[in-house]
Amino acid sequence: MHQFDDTIIIPGLNTQLGLMFSEDQTATPAKAGTYFSAPYVDLSDYDHIVLCMSGGKDSIACLLNLIDMGVDLNRVELWHHDVDGREGSSLMDWPFMAEYNRKLAAAFGLPIYFSWLDGGFEGEMLKENSYSRPHHIETPDGLTTLERDTNRAKPGTRLKFPQVSANLQTRWCSSALKIDLGRRALTNQQRFDGKRVLFITGERRTESPNRALYQQLEPHFCDRRGGRKARHVDSWRPVLHWPEDQVWDALERHNVIAPVPYRLGWGRSSCMKCIFNDATVWATLRHHFPGSLDAISDYETRFGTTINRNRINILDVSRQAKPMEIEDRDAFMQAMKTDYSLPIILTEGRWVLPAGAFTKTGCGPS
Ligand code: SF4
Numbered sequence: 467m468h469q470f471d472d473t474i475i476i477p478g479l480n481t482q483l484g485l486m487f488s489e490d491q492t493a494t495p496a497k498a499g500t501y502f503s504a505p506y507v508d509l510s511d512y513d514h515i516v517l518c519m520s521g522g523k524d525s526i527a528c529l530l531n532l533i534d535m536g537v538d539l540n541r542v543e544l545w546h547h548d549v550d551g552r553e554g555s556s557l558m559d560w561p562f563m564a565e566y567n568r569k570l571a572a573a574f575g576l577p578i579y580f581s582w583l584d585g586g587f588e589g590e591m592l593k594e595n596s597y598s599r600p601h602h603i604e605t606p607d608g609l610t611t612l613e614r615d616t617n618r619a620k621p622g623t624r625l626k627f628p629q630v631s632a633n634l635q636t637r638w639c640s641s642a643l644k645i646d647l648g649r650r651a652l653t654n655q656q657r658f659d660g661k662r663v664l665f666i667t668g669e670r671r672t673e674s675p676n677r678a679l680y681q682q683l684e685p686h687f688c689d690r691r692g693g694r695k696a697r698h699v700d701s702w703r704p705v706l707h708w709p710e711d712q713v714w715d716a717l718e719r720h721n722v723i724a725p726v727p728y729r730l731g732w733g734r735s736s737c738m739k740c741i742f743n744d745a746t747v748w749a750t751l752r753h754h755f756p757g758s759l760d761a762i763s764d765y766e767t768r769f770g771t772t773i774n775r776n777r778i779n780i781l782d783v784s785r786q787a788k789p790m791e792i793e794d795r796d797a798f799m800q801a802m803k804t805d806y807s808l809p810i811i812l813t814e815g816r817w818v819l820p821a822g823a824f825t826k827t828g829c830g831p832s
Contacts, residue, residue, distance in 0.1 A: 504683035513661040519544040522735035524668035551586025565806035579604040728820035729797035745787035753789035
């Protein structure tokens with residue numbers, strides 16, 4: 467009850483009184499509508515609830531949390547960003563990820579809208595004295611292609627991998643392939659004008675020191691509540707304060723089978739060849755999925771730079787650790803397929819905690 471007062475009643479009063487304080491109530495003025503801790507929001511306040519669904523456990527936990535809160539599912543839609551785009555590249559992501567997300571959405575009776583940067587990660591990485599390519603965004607009215615404004619943008623060159631960093635210019639994959647897409651999808655759909663939108667993402671504080679400092683509720687970058695379009699967009703991170711066991715508990719209670727990467731032993735579901743992968747994951751990829759590192763290795767040779775921040779080439783990194791044993795044969799057989807044929811929801815048998823649960827194997831976001 468105290469928590470309810472602290473996070474719903476008092477912030478509501480503060481808004482009305484024009485007083486905004488950070489969570490510790492130490493009279494530090496915070497941006498209006500910003501809360502370090504806001505585990506509950508009044509979902510009925512929003513016309514649209516947009517949930518960024520990566521297909522990993524934390525974004526699934528966000529969905530299950532909404533259901534536990536009694537959300538009206540008619541207001542909920544899932545958004546998934548295809549990291550490799552749809553123009554033929556398969557450099558980075560798990561082949562099944564798009565289909566997994568499509569089937570996950572279907573299992574909950576929810577619409578899912580995909581979006582991607584033309585050419586995906588690989589296309590952006592190969593930019594050479596040229597403009598970034600268009601964004602493609604699925605909407606309820608069909609597919610929209612958003613071209614770049616070549617009057618304002620300047621041509622640029624990458625020809626190198628993004629690097630592990632909290633700086634999004636260095637870790638450009640997160641911004642170019644996910645954050646920018648989400649922003650443009652919000653600002654280029656009239657259906658959000660004059661509406662209240664809750665934009666949900668699944669970060670958790672225990673993932674990294676940087677995320678530990680995130681606000682739990684704040685106006686989204688695309689919020690224009692006082693502007694001509696009167697678009698009210700709140701960014702909410704409902705599982706920000708959750709420890710990992712709470713996430714797995716939610717999946718178990720709702721009978722959601724752990725996604726494939728965790729079943730293989732990964733501690734995190736991200737791109738298959740994520741820049742954050744540690745030596746164990748690279749070793750596992752090289753050992754169990756022969757040839758899967760070749761394209762990255764070839765690009766390292768071509769660029770004269772490595773995907774690894776310590777300037778060790780990917781094949782040498784993969785020799786620094788022992789590969790994981792993969793015991794889940796169903797997950798292993800699924801891993802390199804584009805179609806997703808495993809069940810999403812458990813209908814019989816016992817729910818199983820995956821091999822990757824509570825391990826740090828893989829990577830950590832900054
Ligand atoms: S999952 Fe890793 S490689 Fe993929 S976009 Fe995110 S940081 Fe980049």
